[in-house]
Ligand SMILES: [Ca+2]
């Protein structure tokens with residue numbers, strides 16, 4: 001009888017422990033339901049050669065990752081976070097990002113982006129990928145948790161293109177670029193924030209008809 005009671009006590013204790021364990025496990029794992037941006041990443045602009053280049057990152061089975069040149073394929077060069085899905089296209093610098101996460105149990109919290117370094121691998125708590133391949137101009141970026149990739153939100157980054165004076169980012173400096181500046185100056189159509197940066201050809205920290213004239217001089221071969 002004593003043995004039976006003892007066995008029963010052990011059984012009850014085992015069941016209790018198992019149920020506690022299950023409850024603890026269940027309570028510890030929260031499932032994200034939605035995500036929204038509280039603070040955007042600090043880095044807003046990506047500059048050619050400094051932040052991106054024509055090519056892709058090659059990650060060999062062994063050895064050091066290297067950047068391989070390839071025309072018409074833009075890769076970002078930020079190497080702070082290991083990216084699983086689009087590693088051949090480079091990575092986005094998410095430092096400074098804060099997101100609000102709402103869970104299926106109704107609770108929510110603000111999470112800041114961080115990176116954990118394990119050996120030589122950098123593991124982020126929030127992942128990012130372009131909605132399609134990167135291109136010069138405005139790009140939509142999706143951010144998500146590795147554990148719940150179907151829950152995501154988006155923001156935009158600016159990948160700045162060719163050279164000063166190429167206001168429309170089409171690869172050449174010509175009268176089309178000058179016309180864009182002049183259209184802004186006379187309030188027909190305002191330049192966007194990317195275009196304003198490339199419009200200041202003479203480097204006086206503003207764009208004006210003087211820059212348009214300088215562009216026209218270049219386009220007709222007068223320096
Ligand atoms: Ca142009």
Ligand SMILES: [Ca+2]
Nearest residue numbers: 200204206207
């Ligand atoms: Ca200027």
